[in-house]
Amino acid sequence: MAKAQKKKTGKPEADSGTLLGMQPDLGRRLRDLREASGLALHEVADQTGVSKSFLSLVEVGRSDLSVNRFMRICEFYGVKPSAFLRGASEDTDGASSDSDHFLSPAEGSELVMLRPPDAGSALLPVMTIYKPGAVTETFQHAGDEFVFVVEGRIRLVISGDSGEVSILLKERESHYFNGESAHRFENPDKRRKAIKLSVQSEDRW
Helix, strand or coil: CCCCCCCCCCCCCHHHCCCCCCCCCHHHHHHHHHHHCCCCHHHHHHHHCCCHHHHHHHHCCCCCCCHHHHHHHHHHHCCCHHHHHHHHHHHHCCCCHHHHEEEECCCCEEEEECCCCCCCCCCEEEEEEECCCCECCCECCCCEEEEEEEECCEEEEEEECCEEEEEEECCCCEEEEECCCCEEEECCCCCCCEEEEEEECCCCC
């Protein structure tokens, strides 16, 4: 007797991490911010390096943003990502907890900010949860970064003049590097999530 197959819904599964969906109302609020600034889609695309067609999909809620692209767009508008997300939360329920979280199902990652919004510190401590097989976009930022693997394994790939250097960090291992070097993070495990703690010396959030 053939086994019944589970119907695929196209949504992230709850047991693959805590990534359950896109950031609520993110696209709508980005559209409102762009229109309030009197800008056309192509103008934002030209300045951020994010394509016009992709921005259009995000604004109508048909695509989500990677962490890197979201931060670039916020920097273009001159607003901190945490302040933008806090405003979204206050629009809906009067709370500000959403400013501590950012979901990117496309990358398979969830960021949780560990510093209180008004701490007044230049250090940025972040916990990131990666779904099995997750691969981030390439990052670059001023200052240094320290990473510590809380659970699973994380591959840190750093690009330089001589090519890429791949560093596989196991649970309870850490690494310190210059954030100005282009880098990305990967979860090499296909069945297990990974969690890392990172501290950046530049406050971009």
